[in-house]
Amino acid sequence: MKIALGTVQFGMNYGVSNSAGKVGLHDVKRILNVALGAGVTTLDTAVSYGESESLLGLVGTESFDVVSKLPPRGRHDDNAKKWVAEHIQNSLRKLNRTSLHGLLLHRPLDLIEDDGDCVYKALCDLKSRGVIKKIGVSVYGPEELEKLFTKYDFDIVQAPMNIVDQRMYESGWLDRLKQSEIEVHIRSAFLQGLLLMRESDRPAFFKPWSDLFLRIEEWCRDENISVMEACLGCLVQRPQIDKVVVGVTCQDQLESILASTSSHQIEPPASLRSHDKALINPSMWKL
Numbered sequence: 273m274k275i276a277l278g279t280v281q282f283g284m285n286y287g288v289s290n291s292a293g294k295v296g297l298h299d300v301k302r303i304l305n306v307a308l309g310a311g312v313t314t315l316d317t318a319v320s321y322g323e324s325e326s327l328l329g330l331v332g333t334e335s336f337d338v339v340s341k342l343p344p345r346g347r348h349d350d351n352a353k354k355w356v357a358e359h360i361q362n363s364l365r366k367l368n369r370t371s372l373h374g375l376l377l378h379r380p381l382d383l384i385e386d387d388g389d390c391v392y393k394a395l396c397d398l399k400s401r402g403v404i405k406k407i408g409v410s411v412y413g414p415e416e417l418e419k420l421f422t423k424y425d426f427d428i429v430q431a432p433m434n435i436v437d438q439r440m441y442e443s444g445w446l447d448r449l450k451q452s453e454i455e456v457h458i459r460s461a462f463l464q465g466l467l468l469m470r471e472s473d474r475p476a477f478f479k480p481w482s483d484l485f486l487r488i489e490e491w492c493r494d495e496n497i498s499v500m501e502a503c504l505g506c507l508v509q510r511p512q513i514d515k516v517v518v519g520v521t522c523q524d525q526l527e528s529i530l531a532s533t534s535s536h537q538i539e540p541p542a543s544l545r546s547h548d549k550a551l552i553n554p555s556m557w558k559l
Contacts, residue, residue, distance in 0.1 A: 274508045275533060276314035276339075276457065277307050277526070278519035283317075283324030294322070295521050301331050302523045308335055310530050316430075316457070316517045317367075318378060319343045319359055329368040337373035339428070339457070341410055344379035345391070352390035353397075360398060372404045374428050374455075380409035380416055383424060392424055406455065412553060414443040430517070432460035435467060435488060435503055435540045437552040442545075446512040457515040461503050464554055468499055475559050481551050488544055498532060505538030 282295045295303070315333060317324045318341035325340065340363050345355060364370065375395065377383065383392055395407040408428030411417060417429065429449055433440045437460065440446050449456050462468050466478065471485065478485075492499050507516045520526045550556050 273311040273313060274513065274516050275310075275312055275530065276316055276515040276517045277303070277312055278459065278517040279315055279317045279324045279328060280321045281519050281521050282327045283322030297327060297330065299522055300327055303520060303526055304331055304333075304336075306523050306526050306530075310526075313337055314339060314373070314457075314515055314517075316459075317341075319363060320378060325363055325366040329366050333367060333369065338367060338369065339374035339376065339406075339430075340367070340372055341376040341378040345382045352387040353394045356391060356394035356398070360403065364403075371402060374406040374408060375404040376408045376410045376428060376430055378410055380411055380420055383409075384419055408455070410459075412555075413439050414445045417445055426454055428455045428457060430457040430459055432552070433458045433507060433513075434461050434463050435506055435544050436463065436484065436546045438540075438545050439547070439552075441510075446510065450512040455514045456512055457517055458507055458513050459517040460554075461507055461516055461518055462500075463552070467503055477558055478551070481546070481548075484544065484546060484551075488540075491541065491544060495538070497534075497538070500528065500532040501534055502538055502540065504529065504532055505534035505536065506540050508533055509537035 406427035
């Protein structure tokens with residue numbers, strides 16, 4: 273099963289299309305039960321996801337592989353080894369676990385700034401001691417990988433990719449990572465749910481891309497598939513991709529995603545792609 277469950281909505285209000293807010297404990301239990309029953313084996317969380325780790329610890333994650341992320345390193349965090357150790361200890365305590373499947377850097381450029389080598393060595397030490405099985409980075413785009421891969425080795429790379437954001441494929445990095453036997457986790461399959469929203473529900477900020485959204489809808493109609501099927505089909509069936517991380521706020525959403533996972537690869541036309549970072553990078557959205 274390539275679908276992995278993102279848990280940012282378990283810990284905070286997140287997502288341009290999220291009108292339900294943070295997911296409660298009862299719903300988290302139901303979502304995890306559905307995920308487990310469907311063969312979903314990976315949970316994606318992070319120190320920066322509010323109460324997500326604590327909530328997962330309450331529910332129990334012993335049946336899952338858990339991947340978490342260290343937060344961006346502040347300038348006041350002088351001792352890199354201590355910084356890594358304290359965060360992983362806190363995460364394990366909150367998650368009620370003794371080890372993690374993966375630990376990623378939320379801001380990978382921390383590795384090429386002051387004490388970056390010390391951060392990397394601390395991660396490698398945790399791996400050698402069995403506290404984490406795999407180490408890696410969560411990137412915003414392929415340009416960050418260009419800066420990192422000449423210096424460091426990783427087990428996991430998480431990156432955004434979807435119908436409109438095909439940079440990982442176009443740049444050749446999907447193939448390069450596969451050839452290097454690095455686990456690839458793709459996030460932003462629905463671009464925080466934006467790609468699934470009706471025109472009437474989209475914030476005014478996205479009006480300049482109305483024609484693009486219309487082209488996506490028209491292409492899906494021509495292909496006789498839903499937008500959700502298109503979003504998943506262009507990712508799940510790619511052999512270079514190991515996991516597609518999706519976030520949900522209720523059991524029904526997860527069931528819809530699982531039911532929409534196509535058995536064949538869908539190739540969106542180049543006319544649906546965008547390199548406009550104001551659209552494809554949510555950190556630049558002005559909402």
